[in-house]
Amino acid sequence: MKKQPFQLIGTTIPAGRKTIVNLETARLHTHNKIEVPVIVERSKNDGPVLLLIGGIHGNEINGVEIIRELISRKYNRPTAGTVICIPALNVFGFLNQTREFPDGKDLNRMFPGTQNGSMASLFAWNLMNNILPAADYIVDFHTGGGNRFNSSQIRVAKEHPELQELAAIFAPRFIVTAADREKSFREAATKLGKKILLFEGGKSLDIHNRITQRGVNGVLRLMNHLGMRDYSAEIAAMPAVDPIIIRQSTWIRARHGGMFRFHVKDGAKVMKGDTIGSISDPYGEFEKPVKVPENGYIIGLNHSPIVYQGDALVHLGKE
Incomplete structure (x- = not known):
């Protein structure tokens, strides 16, 4: 006081x-x-x-x-x-x-x-x-x-x-x-x-x-x-x-460089194996899914449309 x-x-x-x-x-x-x-x-x-x-x-x-x-x-x-x-x-x-x-x-x-x-x-x-x-x-x-x-x-x-x-x-x-x-x-x-x-x-x-x-x-x-x-x-x-x-958290990182598009909202609960986005080259040659390695919540999300290999894509929080 x-x-x-x-x-x-x-x-x-x-x-x-x-x-x-x-x-x-x-x-x-x-x-x-x-x-x-x-x-x-x-x-x-x-x-x-x-x-x-x-x-x-x-x-x-x-x-x-x-x-x-x-x-x-x-x-x-x-x-x-x-x-x-x-x-x-x-x-x-x-x-x-x-x-x-x-x-x-x-x-x-x-x-x-x-x-x-x-x-x-x-x-x-x-x-x-x-x-x-x-x-x-x-x-x-x-x-x-x-x-x-x-x-x-x-x-x-x-x-x-x-x-x-x-x-x-x-x-x-x-x-x-x-x-x-x-x-x-x-x-x-x-x-x-x-x-x-x-x-x-x-x-x-x-x-x-x-x-x-x-x-x-x-x-x-x-x-x-x-x-x-x-x-x-x-x-x-x-x-x-x-x-x-959230007791623990980890970043899911890009395995490929390219154009990143996400299919999930921040705060969403996701399950192991869920596809939450994709990364493609700009020429239509490939498109790779981004999958969740374990259950958790999306507490952070990269909004950048262009990513490099190793860039952080999704911050996954675990209870």
């Missing part, structure tokens, strides 16, 4: 007010400052602090859209506690529609960062030291990289059962057991004792309405559970979701 006064980036956040503060990230080579807007909605009543982050990878637009939707519909206004929204964290990548920082670094492999490192490392340090200490709970929104479309899923490490429970409350299509990646934001936040959920859904440079709605619904369920606002009426109107727990 956060008691008065509540400060963020040197600014006192008054109770019952919306406040926008700027996280200064760095300066361009033109010496222009680049600042990231941080939107804070603080209730008059004490309660948890929920941090919502999108766009750690600048081209993962669907996470930005989820937070934008929450703000647009004023769902981020709690009746207890505080909601901090950072829709587009990697503003450099967002402007350029690229995954990386201008220094070529993947921000999500630079945490906890340093004051004397690369631009991405300095930015990670600023986030860890100026924003993260205020948060109790975090939802970090991502999409699949490149042409990989992910079904809505929360990824949590098996050694954090309390996060498994929060993931079930969020109620995505899948809850995927996945270890924290070294130097990721999730790993750094966990080491500081923060309760963080990593949401995956959709693909890069794309907005998918189904993924957006599932992300929004998940945040409303989480806020309702944390006692931050009563969303029981909205939750009652949502489709019932019983998340499927």
